[in-house]
Amino acid sequence: MPPRRHPTFRQRRLGAELRRMREAASLSGPQLARILDIDVSQVSQMETGRIGVSRQRIRAIADACRCLNDPLIQALGGMTQDRSKGWWEDYRGSLPAAFFESAEHEEFATGTVKVWASMFLPGVLQTADYAKGMFSRRVPSLTVDEIDLRTAFRTQRRNFLLRHPEKKFEAYIHESCLVTRFGGTEVLRQQLQRLVEDSYRGNVTIRIIPFKAHTYPGVTESFIYSYGEVTELDTVETDSSRGPEFYDAPNELNSYRAILGRIEKASLDEKESREMITATSRELKD
Template identity: 40%
Template sequence: MAPSTIPAIRLRRFGLELRRLREAAGMSASAAATALGTDRTNISNIEAGRYGISEERVRRLAAIYECNDPQLVDTLAAMTGGGRRGGWWDEYRGKIPHGLLDISEIEHYAVHLRTLQTTYLPGLFQTEDYARAMFDLIVPKLPRLDVELRVAHRLARQSVITGESPVRYTGIIHEAALRMQFGGPAVARDQLRHLLEEGERDNVTLRVIPFANGGFPMAGDSILYAVAADRHFDTVHMDSPAGPLFFDLPTQLENFRARLDLVEQVALTAEASADFIRTVAKET
């Protein structure tokens, strides 16, 4: 199979965990290739996320590396061929930046999503008009087709919240994001009403940090922490001017979890947050 030039994030994580197992075993790529009956190039391509391997080979590699974590081995085995099985986001491949597809992928496989938004509202709850107003502000200005593709993709992402097996979602929103009127007052009011409606879902918890509550860790950042079924595969996404950034090293993940826990201590309760959003909506 020809290697992919842009690895999907799940396949990249698959390869990264295999590399970590090999390195923990103190084994070179050449030695691993010899033990598996292949060549070093194949091991390198697998670890770089360029393509997957069969479940049988994953389990053989885990045995070669003397991995004693059966849950991790089972998770890796379940991911085999992940880069070959497409998700709904593949419809947008080659049409929007691949980093946006990676976000869709980590959301799709998450069991819990934790977010912090300080300047705009969570993408999983944005209305069409609000999302379009945001994408219209990108510099240099995007062609109309590119804007509409990104809007359609953002709306499609919301199926992780509204679908048949909705993911658990905990969102922290700063008052600044509630008061930013992307698209003007009418769009902003509709957006806040929609946010209130979505916040009533059993799987959704929305909490607000008012200006009056002062500073908090990661103020100014937009963060998505995707909790995986196996914590080895947790992923953090942050926005940047250069595009999405992803973090997955164990120490990084531990630090992000700790910071989000601290941020939640600053936020209002879900009930008080809903009242706060209603107040902002009336004032908009």
């Protein structure tokens, strides 16, 4: 079977963990290839997600690298078993690849997904009109059909969350997001009302960081921190105008966990946050 041309987020992440395991053992690619009795090109292709890896091969790599982290080995083995097709595949060829990676990142998470929103409301909590208001401000401009397609995709991301109540979603939102009027005043008013409704869902937590917080608690860019089956499989996704970027190195994960700790301390509790969203919605004027 020829190597994959476009490995998925999940396939690349599995490969990255295999590379990290090899490097922790101070083994080169050729050295690991000799131990496993495979071609050296296969090591490179496994570590970039371009070829599949069996559960047995992962165990062999772990043995070669003297890795004793059995929970991680088991979790990586489980990743090889999931060959299900994601709902986003229906959009492939119609949208940029970055859209699919964000959706797969959310589905890949087996634990809580935490979001820090500093500029606009989290995508999975957006109404269709709010999303359209955001996409309509893109430079260069999108056509009406392109805006509609992106909005439909974002709605699908939201529907996935609602269909899976076992998925825990925590949103930490700066107050500035509650007053930025993507799509206009009425669109924002309806969006805030939706936020209040979502805050009552059993798997959704919404907390606001007010302007009056003693300091700005997070980084300037929005980010998503997803918890994996084991800590090593946690992932951070940052948002930018050029698309998402992903981080999974241990020092990077430690840094973002510390940032999340500051954000949580500066946030209002759920009841206070709900009251602030409701009050803001009532105060909106055209």
